[in-house]
Amino acid sequence: MKYISEFSEPALLKDISENIRRNTADIGKKIKIMEVCGTHTMSIGRSGLRSMLPDNIVLLSGPGCPVCVTPAEYITSAIELAGSKDNIIATFGDMIRVPNSAGQSLGSMSSEKIRVVYSPLESLAIAKKHPEKRVIFLGVGFETTAPVVAHTLQTALKEKINNFYCLSAHKLVPPALKALVSGGGNEIDGFILPGHVSVIIGCGSYRDIGIRGVVTGFEPADILNGINMLVSQILEDRNDIENQYRRAVTESGNILMKQAMDEVFVTADTKWRGLGTIPLSGLALSLIYSDFDASKLLSGRILEEEDPASCRCGEVLRGICTPRECPLFGGNCIPENPVGPCMVSSEGACSAYYKYEV
Amino acid sequence: MCLAVPVKIIRIDGTRGIGEIGGVDREIDLTFLEDPRVGEYVLLHAGFAIQKIDEKEACETLEAFKEFKKYI
Numbered sequence: 001m002k003y004i005s006e007f008s009e010p011a012l013l014k015d016i017s018e019n020i021r022r023n024t025a026d027i028g029k030k031i032k033i034m035e036v037c038g039t040h041t042m043s044i045g046r047s048g049l050r051s052m053l054p055d056n057i058v059l060l061s062g063p064g065c066p067v068c069v070t071p072a073e074y075i076t077s078a079i080e081l082a083g084s085k086d087n088i089i090a091t092f093g094d095m096i097r098v099p100n101s102a103g104q105s106l107g108s109m110s111s112e113k114i115r116v117v118y119s120p121l122e123s124l125a126i127a128k129k130h131p132e133k134r135v136i137f138l139g140v141g142f143e144t145t146a147p148v149v150a151h152t153l154q155t156a157l158k159e160k161i162n163n164f165y166c167l168s169a170h171k172l173v174p175p176a177l178k179a180l181v182s183g184g185g186n187e188i189d190g191f192i193l194p195g196h197v198s199v200i201i202g203c204g205s206y207r208d209i210g211i212r213g214v215v216t217g218f219e220p221a222d223i224l225n226g227i228n229m230l231v232s233q234i235l236e237d238r239n240d241i242e243n244q245y246r247r248a249v250t251e252s253g254n255i256l257m258k259q260a261m262d263e264v265f266v267t268a269d270t271k272w273r274g275l276g277t278i279p280l281s282g283l284a285l286s287l288i289y290s291d292f293d294a295s296k297l298l299s300g301r302i303l304e305e306e307d308p309a310s311c312r313c314g315e316v317l318r319g320i321c322t323p324r325e326c327p328l329f330g331g332n333c334i335p336e337n338p339v340g341p342c343m344v345s346s347e348g349a350c351s352a353y354y355k356y357e358v
Numbered sequence: 359m360c361l362a363v364p365v366k367i368i369r370i371d372g373t374r375g376i377g378e379i380g381g382v383d384r385e386i387d388l389t390f391l392e393d394p395r396v397g398e399y400v401l402l403h404a405g406f407a408i409q410k411i412d413e414k415e416a417c418e419t420l421e422a423f424k425e426f427k428k429y430i
Contacts, residue, residue, distance in 0.1 A: 003364035015426040039360035119405030148404045196360040199409045247416035256390045
């Protein structure tokens with residue numbers, strides 16, 4: 001398939017990984033590279049990239065799995081809203097099995113109440129089809145997804161689809177990166193920056209954070225190339241933001257999508273599961289769209305929830321420990337019976353490790 | 359959630375269109391693209407085209423990969 005196959009050819013992957021091996025031969029210490037985005041985590045696992053790298057390169061997964069960083073109390077809120085006979089919940093598929101701290105998930109509710117959608121526009125269609133119900137879309141995702149949800153809300157406003165609502169848990173990547181580097185404890189040498197988030201926000205969005213990073217595509221050759229570019233920066237003692245994904249990412253991103261986000265959402269201090277509250281790192285509905293805000297439908301304040309004892313998802317998300325170092329991994333916490341979100345999500349580090357690295 | 363796939367635009371009808379990948383046709387919303395054309399490749403995410411794939415840059419990236427062979 002065009003723009004996929006050419007970037008996955010085994011001979012090419014061998015050439016790039018040999019080059020990385022050659023370049024890192026004289027670096028005495030371990031190099032810690034964090035891939036921020038969950039889709040990179042899955043791509044790395046699926047293509048067996050770790051086995052192509054020298055032992056002194058350590059790949060750590062970061063907090064760029066939107067399902068993994070959604071607080072447990074958001075799931076509790078969604079379950080409460082689903083409980084009303086007048087409500088239908090529409091959601092992306094990987095939210096279905098995420099447990100809250102009591103082990104409850106949306107998946108245990110009937111399929112009439114919970115509708116899985118590929119695009120938020122489908123949830124608008126459900127709202128039009130069921131004017132007697134409130135249709136509440138669970139807005140989870142980073143800057144790749146938020147503009148698409150924004151456009152859906154703009155359409156709802158224009159067409160007066162007043163039974164449509166959004167419960168926003170949308171989050172922004174650059175503030176999380178700032179929090180990661182200032183939080184310490186992980187000493188990351190370089191970041192593989194999320195390719196498709198960067199399509200929207202542009203390379204320029206990372207320049208004031210003070211990190212070494214390469215915006216990287218998702219095919220195996222892209223990721224190896226991105227790692228090679230980071231290694232070159234380390235060897236040359238540079239701290240730059242570079243663009244490996246030039247066929248899709250520009251310096252300023254997609255202006256139309258940024259405008260949609262700016263019109264529909266405002267930034268807000270937001271809790272990330274595992275990282276705590278990060279200033280101005282989330283998106284809430286703006287005043288013009290407040291009638292579509294599903295948080296107003298909740299009965300009262302939803303209490304913050306603690307992660308299950310022994311679950312180390314928070315440290316995994318910050319790159320402080322690997323999934324294998326969690327006492328629950330592979331025992332009490334497996335894909336069929338997940339305890340924490342990192343095992344549930346198709347993009348979670350624990351899920352990827354379980355599938356591909358064990 | 360960052361998953362987006364490259365599809366080829368095979369039909370355009372206002373802000374909507376059809377994209378093709380691996381022999382499968384997908385509906386795409388073209389609202390966020392300026393001047394999309396049939397035959398162009400775009401990245402599809404959650405039903406929306408989020409970017410045109412720059413063919414020239416793609417070729418240059420693949421060409422640059424050939425440089426790695428020099429060092430082997």
